[in-house]
Amino acid sequence: MTTAEAAPATTRPRNAARWIPFGTYYGMFPVDFALVTVSRYSEPGDTVLDPFAGRGTAVAAAAALGRDGVGIEINPVAWLYARVKLAPAPKDLVINRLKEVAALAPQYTKAMEKLPTFYRWCFAPDVRRFLLAVRENLNWRENYVDSTLAAFVLLYLHGKYGQALSNQMRQQKSMAPDYSVRWWQERNLRPSKIDIVPFLTQRIRWRYAWGELSAGRSSAILGDAVEEIPRMEHEPTPRFRLLLTSPPYHGITNYYYDHWLRYWVLGGPERPKISGERWRQESRQDDRERYKRLLQSVFKAAAKVMLPDATIYVRTDARDFTRRVTEEALRAAFPGKLLEVREAPYGQATQTALFGDTAPKPGDVDLILSCTASSSSVTPSSWRSIDP
Numbered sequence: 001m002t003t004a005e006a007a008p009a010t011t012r013p014r015n016a017a018r019w020i021p022f023g024t025y026y027g028m029f030p031v032d033f034a035l036v037t038v039s040r041y042s043e044p045g046d047t048v049l050d051p052f053a054g055r056g057t058a059v060a061a062a063a064a065l066g067r068d069g070v071g072i073e074i075n076p077v078a079w080l081y082a083r084v085k086l087a088p089a090p091k092d093l094v095i096n097r098l099k100e101v102a103a104l105a106p107q108y109t110k111a112m113e114k115l116p117t118f119y120r121w122c123f124a125p126d127v128r129r130f131l132l133a134v135r136e137n138l139n140w141r142e143n144y145v146d147s148t149l150a151a152f153v154l155l156y157l158h159g160k161y162g163q164a165l166s167n168q169m170r171q172q173k174s175m176a177p178d179y180s181v182r183w184w185q186e187r188n189l190r191p192s193k194i195d196i197v198p199f200l201t202q203r204i205r206w207r208y209a210w211g212e213l214s215a216g217r218s219s220a221i222l223g224d225a226v227e228e229i230p231r232m233e234h235e236p237t238p239r240f241r242l243l244l245t246s247p248p249y250h251g252i253t254n255y256y257y258d259h260w261l262r263y264w265v266l267g268g269p270e271r272p273k274i275s276g277e278r279w280r281q282e283s284r285q286d287d288r289e290r291y292k293r294l295l296q297s298v299f300k301a302a303a304k305v306m307l308p309d310a311t312i313y314v315r316t317d318a319r320d321f322t323r324r325v326t327e328e329a330l331r332a333a334f335p336g337k338l339l340e341v342r343e344a345p346y347g348q349a350t351q352t353a354l355f356g357d358t359a360p361k362p363g364d365v366d367l368i369l370s371c372t373a374s375s376s377s378v379t380p381s382s383w384r385s386i387d388p
Contacts, residue, residue: 013064013065014210014211015210015211015212015213015214016060016063016064016213016214017210018206018207018208018209018210019060019085019088019207019212019213020034020035020057020060020061020064020085020213021057022055022060022081022084022085022151022155022207023055023056023078023080023081023082023084023085023151023154023155024055024155024171024172025054025055025077025078025081025255025259028054028055028057029054029057029058029246029315030057031057031061033315034057034058034060034061034244035061035064035065037058037061037242037244037313038058038061038062038065038067038242038244039065041241041242041244041311041313041370042062042067042241042242042311043067043241044065044066044067045066045067045068046067046068046240046241046242047062047067047068047069047070047239047240047241047242048062048067048068048069048070048240048241048242048243048244049069049070049071049240049242049243049244049245049302049305049306050069050070050071050072050243050244050245051071051072051225051228051229051243051245051298051302052072052073052225052245052246052247052248052298053071053072053073053078053079053082053220053245054073054078054082054246055078055081055082055085056069056071056073056078056079056081056082056083056085056086056220058071058244058245059071059082059086059218059219059220060082060085060086060213060215060218062218062242062244063086063213063214063215063216063218064213064214066216067218067241067242068216068217068218069086069215069218069219070218070219070221070232070240071219071220071221072220072221072223072224072225072228072229073220073221073222073223074222074223074224074225075255075256075259076222076263076266077154077255077259077262077263077266078255079220079221079222080140080147080150080151080154080266081151081154081155082220083147083151083220083222084147084148084151085213086213086215086218086219086220087144087215088144088148088207088208088212088213089144089145089147089148089149091204091205091208093145094145094148094149094152094204095201095204095205097145097146097149098149098152098197098200098201098204099197101130101133101134101137101138101149102130102133102196102197104133104137105126105129105130105132105133106129107133108128108129108132108133108136109129111132112125112128112129112132115128115132115270116177116270116271117181118177118178118180118181118271119270121168121180121181121184121185121189121190121191122158122166122168122169122180122184122191122261123165123166123168123191124166124191124192124193124194126193126194126196127165127166127191127194127196130165130196131153131165131265134149134150134153134265135264135265135266135267138150140266141222150265150266152200152203152204152207153165153200153265154262154265154266156199156200156203157261157262157265158170158171158174158261159171161192162192165194165196165199166191166192167191167192168180168184168189168191169261173258173259174258174259174260174261174262174272176272177271177272225298225301225302226294226297226298226301229298229301229302229304229305230301230304232305233304233305239305239306239307239310240302240305240306240307240310241307241310241311242310242311242312242313243302243306243310243311243312243313243314244313245313245314245315246314246315246316246364247294247295247298247314247316247326249316249317249319249322250288250291250317250319250321250322250325256272256273257272260272260273288321288325291325292325292328292329295325295326295329296328296329296332296333298329299312299329299330299332299333299334300329300332300333302333303333303334308371309370309371311368311369311370312330312334312337312367312368312369312370313366313367313368313369314326314330314366314367314368314369315344315364315365315366315367316364316365316367317364317365318343318344318363318364318365323365326367327339327367330367330369334369337369337370337371338369338370338371339367339368339369340367340368340369340370341365341366341367341368342365342366342368343363343365343366344363344364344365344366
């Protein structure tokens with residue numbers, strides 16, 4: 001999306017402005033991009049689908065603009081952000097629950113001492129005890145108060161000094177434990193002390209200060225889109241007017257590994273894993289055939305729940321392989337629609353630059369399928385029929 005297409009400030013309803021961006025996640029949609037796209041390709045009352053929802057930006061944008069959004073996400077960290085921004089528990093209940101869990105933290109002193117060395121260097125003692133209490137006592141999958149508190153803990157788990165429960169890592173990504181410990185030890189970098197309850201209470205109050213997102217019937221589903229979308233065929237729900245999504249890019253990142261420490265807070269392993277079913281599902285998508293099958297399966301299933309005149313808007317990697325297999329999957333799933341291609345080069349350094357990879361990146365590309373050519377200022381040569 002070009003600068004000229006950026007959403008004006010009035011596009012963001014005030015009560016949604018602090019909730020749509022909630023959560024940090026690799027490869028997330030820019031908020032203004034999601035708002036503009038939902039506004040352009042759907043109307044109030046329509047339903048929007050995102051089968052690779054991430055932190056739920058597209059679904060939250062739909063809800064903020066009077067649409068119903070349905071997002072599907074396989075990673076529990078991202079799903080938790082999406083669920084909470086759509087339906088946060090009442091503020092006072094969340095703060096009271098924070099105080100209850102913090103009061104339980106002293107019970108975990110012995111358990112704290114048994115944690116691997118990484119945790120002693122990453123978190124101050126009070127924070128370690130608190131995180132163990134969170135792990136053991138929050139029913140984040142089923143209880144909406146617990147899920148809201150858990151999402152706040154994950155958001156502020158690590159980041160800049162004074163802005164997170166640990167100042168030892170950047171906010172965006174959990175680093176490898178052995179590498180991190182060596183780095184901290186060589187520089188004698190110790191975790192900062194945090195007064196946990198006042199720290200999180202202040203941030204919870206700030207998030208709620210302008211109100212909450214009016215999500216209507218919007219929802220976030222924790223699951224695999226390959227399995228979840230076919231279930232929608234048999235439900236008496238409105239068909240989708242817009243599919244807005246960004247599938248995982250081939251060979252880029254492993255979302256479980258990137259957020260392994262947040263996953264630990266939710267009950268995951270003490271160290272990042274390189275095996276196991278969930279970790280394989282969230283791999284770097286290095287297996288080309290498996291990656292192709294994933295895209296083909298999801299788009300084929302999605303085609304059965306879209307309205308006949310629906311728009312399909314897919315933002316993907318501009319590199320040749322990812323772009324090519326995405327187009328192929330879309331051709332097979334949505335024959336007869338017109339395909340418009342918009343280049344979306346990166347306007348600034350990517351998140352990989354935060355971790356030393358400053359090489360130029362090819363950027364993104366937007367693949368837009370509809371029954372007619374877009375009314376935007378795109379030349380006819382940039383769209384074509386995708387009839388086989």
